[in-house]
Amino acid sequence: MAEPKPDIDHVEKDASHSVADSDDIRGADFTVDESDLPKGYFRSLPFLGSMLALGISFACGVGGFAFAAPILSYINADIGPDPNLTWVALTYTLTTGVCLILVGRLSDLFGRRWFMIGGACLGTLGTIVCATAQDIPALIAGETLVGLGASCQISFAFTLNELIPFKYRLLANGYIYIWGLFASGFAPVISYAFVFNTNVGWRGVYYLLLAMNATALVCWFFFYYPPTFGMKHARQRKIGFIKNFDYVGTFLVTLGLLLFFMGLSWGGQLHPWKSAYVIATIVIGAVLLIVFGFYEAFVPLREALLPTHVTTHRDFMFAVTIWSLGSAIYYAFAIIWPTMLVTLYGGSHADNPMWPGYAALALNGGISFGEVVGAVVTKKRIHNIIQATLFIGSALLAATASCTPDTPARAIVLMFLGSSFIGWLEVVSSTYSTLLVKDQRELGTAIGFAGSFRSTLSTICSTVYTVILSNRLTENISNMIPPAVENAGLPASSVAAFITALTSGDTTALQAVPGMSPAIIVAGTNAYQLASAASYRTVFLSTIAFGGIGIIFSIFLPNIDHLLTSEVSTTLHSGNAEEAVTVPKDDAEAQNV
Known part of the structure; x- marks a missing residue:
């Protein structure tokens, strides 16, 4: 026996009878x-x-x-x-x-x-x-x-x-x-x-x-x-x-999302955050999305x-x-x-x-x-x-x-x-x-x-x-690595080159830094890990x-x-005709007799 239907908000209609224009x-x-x-x-x-x-x-x-x-x-x-x-x-x-x-x-x-x-x-x-x-x-x-x-x-x-x-x-x-x-x-x-x-x-x-x-x-x-x-x-x-x-709403939301996503994705990666490319795309994208919201709400x-x-x-x-x-x-x-x-x-x-x-x-x-x-x-x-x-x-x-x-x-x-x-x-x-x-x-x-x-x-x-x-x-790299490598014996004039080589992962460039030694590399690497942590x-x-x-x-x-x-909510049909595979329960039982 089918369960009694509770009082819920879901719309339930018989598709066979007349429906309102909105339901079309x-x-x-x-x-x-x-x-x-x-x-x-x-x-x-x-x-x-x-x-x-x-x-x-x-x-x-x-x-x-x-x-x-x-x-x-x-x-x-x-x-x-x-x-x-x-x-x-x-x-x-x-x-x-x-x-x-x-x-x-x-x-x-x-x-x-x-x-x-x-x-x-x-x-x-x-x-x-x-x-x-x-x-x-x-x-x-x-x-x-x-x-x-x-x-x-x-x-x-x-x-x-x-x-x-x-x-x-x-x-x-x-x-x-x-x-x-x-x-x-x-x-x-x-x-x-x-x-x-x-x-x-x-x-x-x-x-x-x-x-x-x-x-x-x-x-x-x-x-x-x-x-x-x-x-x-x-x-x-x-x-x-x-x-x-x-079509207008589709244009607004598509272009708005594209520009907004692009601006956020560019920032700090392809362009600096203060770049006009980043700021313009984010702002224009956000404005278009706001306009889209008002358009959908107030235009019939x-x-x-x-x-x-x-x-x-x-x-x-x-x-x-x-x-x-x-x-x-x-x-x-x-x-x-x-x-x-x-x-x-x-x-x-x-x-x-x-x-x-x-x-x-x-x-x-x-x-x-x-x-x-x-x-x-x-x-x-x-x-x-x-x-x-x-x-x-x-x-x-x-x-x-x-x-x-x-x-x-x-x-x-x-x-x-x-x-x-x-x-x-x-x-x-x-x-x-x-x-x-x-x-x-x-x-x-x-x-x-x-x-x-x-x-x-x-x-x-x-x-x-x-x-x-x-x-x-x-901030942490600039505060933690220089004192660590200088205490290990690296000249102050080589600190900037050391940080650049270390953060790039280029071991050849790291070895070429003036005044380099194994102890300095160990000290700098440890400081870099602590700064990262x-x-x-x-x-x-x-x-x-x-x-x-x-x-x-x-x-x-x-x-x-x-x-x-x-x-x-939805059932599949056979694909040969526009007939849903759902049939009334009584008919289904009759077919199985």
Whole structure:
């Protein structure tokens, strides 16, 4: 017997009767109770094939960044050097951050099938370009295609969750994060293994991604048949949606996000923070995003890119902000943690080039471990789990500030534990956000916006951490290294040259510094490690501010246990006709007699 439906905010309509004009825009409602699905629906080949496509695609989308990031220096040494190397990573962030909101809204309106197939095609093409790249500009071009494809591939938060009963969404997300455990958790080890243990070198990661993208493409094409445009909008034609689409809003948010991301990414890297390039792009980008917000709120639009009821839903926005803060911690430390390992502890493991890859698992593996375990052990009272994991994870990461060059084990343990709780936070907050979407027909719109918001906040937090680290390193190095090397016998006139050579890692230049001796190198290296440890300490302590904001927001999150029902938002169909595979329970039972 089907469960009685609780009083919830989700919109539930029978798609067969007349709907209001606004519902023509949102599309027919395909919500059905799990008990009304055909027998064996969740064991059918279309459903299982779609689940496989979702898992592999997520691994491709995440791996497009995670596999390349740890070995960029080796790639640059092979086909570079090129001053634009940072764009290999930046272009991925830019494309995913900008396109998620577009993919979510457009696939809500026109159907998801061809967006997912198109994303797999772009990912496949991008990995081919990267795998055959002979210079850094070609690699950047390929990574741009990878990022565009990833905009569809990492959108499981709406492509997956709409196919799963509300009460099982958390477990389903855990299944997806198992794929993330491979593509992100073990990414550093896999990447280093290709570089040091194979003949293909760094190109091997793109050969692997090519095979994965091709497999996902096959699965999407043959198994994934969600509602089509005709099923969603029986009384409408595509041309009407195309004519009335929110092109102005799309232009404003696309250009605004691009400029804002570019300005933050350039600062302190390609250009000084006070550079006109940086200031102008950040300011113009921010202004365009503000204008976009007002435009969506006050201009009457038939098919708005971002309906205002999405951003004015307080509980949803709190949940999305917390979800974004969790991801911000990952992306920030994904940049800082590897450099910390090499700077503070790499010298004692110089004989093992794989050690940084293994140690990096403390972050990547911790996040993925928390995502998978959190999805399994969390049953109800998700809002309390969010509060607890955010507090504990933030506290453990802040405690990493106590680490010194002599405490590598403590740093790795604290990073793993803190990241595990942040990963747990990630899976529960993302699922929680999907359950709070009032009209599940707009799940792509709401979660697509959440993805772009998440990327924006992650970029801001990463920038803050990077600036703090850079400023503290400059200050601590200038204060701690000169007295250490001068006391060891280095002439004051050689201090500047010593610092330049030491921080660049150029041992030849270091030996050529006038007045150099082994004792001076040891003293200077020790002082550099202490200066770096003090700088990283400030970064870890700064996480308290972001964690504190999230903890305050989490206090206001409501209990949503009543939303954990057996309802499914969207069902797959056969692909031969626009007929959903769902049939009334009585008819299904009659067919089995």
